[in-house]
Amino acid sequence: MPLVGAVAAPHSHLQLFTRPAENEQYKKDVQKGRNAMLALRDQVERANADTILVIHDDHFVNFDFRCYPPFALFVGQEAKGSGVTDPDTIEQITGATYRKYEGKQSFQSAPSGIPQHMANWDNQKPYVYKVNTDLSVRMLKGLLERDFDIPFTSDGTMDGEEVLTTNFLNPKADKKVMLLFTNGYVPPLPWPRRSYKLGQAIREILDEVDDRVLVLATGGMSHYPGTPLYGHVDEEFDKKVLAILASGKGSDLAKFTPDELMNSGNGELVNWVITAGICGDVKCNVLDYIRLWHIGLGYLYWEL
Numbered sequence: 001m002p003l004v005g006a007v008a009a010p011h012s013h014l015q016l017f018t019r020p021a022e023n024e025q026y027k028k029d030v031q032k033g034r035n036a037m038l039a040l041r042d043q044v045e046r047a048n049a050d051t052i053l054v055i056h057d058d059h060f061v062n063f064d065f066r067c068y069p070p071f072a073l074f075v076g077q078e079a080k081g082s083g084v085t086d087p088d089t090i091e092q093i094t095g096a097t098y099r100k101y102e103g104k105q106s107f108q109s110a111p112s113g114i115p116q117h118m119a120n121w122d123n124q125k126p127y128v129y130k131v132n133t134d135l136s137v138r139m140l141k142g143l144l145e146r147d148f149d150i151p152f153t154s155d156g157t158m159d160g161e162e163v164l165t166t167n168f169l170n171p172k173a174d175k176k177v178m179l180l181f182t183n184g185y186v187p188p189l190p191w192p193r194r195s196y197k198l199g200q201a202i203r204e205i206l207d208e209v210d211d212r213v214l215v216l217a218t219g220g221m222s223h224y225p226g227t228p229l230y231g232h233v234d235e236e237f238d239k240k241v242l243a244i245l246a247s248g249k250g251s252d253l254a255k256f257t258p259d260e261l262m263n264s265g266n267g268e269l270v271n272w273v274i275t276a277g278i279c280g281d282v283k284c285n286v287l288d289y290i291r292l293w294h295i296g297l298g299y300l301y302w303e304l
């Protein structure tokens, strides 16, 4: 029983804090999102996985314009990252424990103008996860064998958003992780049909192993970071995607073009399309969809 679960959850850091100017409705919506995340955590616990394959689009932390691979596998021993706010607040909200380094008193936010996940940018990062390296290497070789020329790195870092979703869903860091980085950000994006096929190849490999793997697709849904459209949300497109997944037709996601994803603010759907390829055409249970001012947040799991 190699694939024991699959969930999709946002990685927006606005799930972790609100600002004084935000109104009561907004605060309620943020809380609703946290509740959905905790419901997904129950789902993760029920699956009794020993490894979580985290599929996440890199936010210019591991890659940059010198080389932005469509997909890349992490094959190191440990995955580390900083949160998007201080660890005590994160622990209060998510229950996620963190490593307290001797002599290191704080993991405070980065200075103004610097992305928060760059805070304390050194080797001592508070969130440390064991990697299922054997399976990662097996995955790498298996994908090469199946004609996917997957780049790999042994020096990867979890960005703050990847840490955030993992904080909620693997709070005690008692499950190993595998990290598959994607490009959901820098056009041109990988084609959804290619992403779907990658998922199918990953499933073939998982079907051969004894590890109990749960897939976590992070990100989404519609938002337009770093563009003049920031604040606009294509709710109609989001709802179409959720309806496709709820009706068990995940393979239909493979029919989108990269431009359709970008134009709807759904570049990060790449992660979900790969997961749909892993799971095949099984129905999803959509726990919630929440519109914040700048993003649509979708929470769901595949009914495997």
Ligand SMILES: [Fe+2]
Binding pocket: 011, 059, 161, 219, 220, 268
């Ligand atoms: Fe993102």
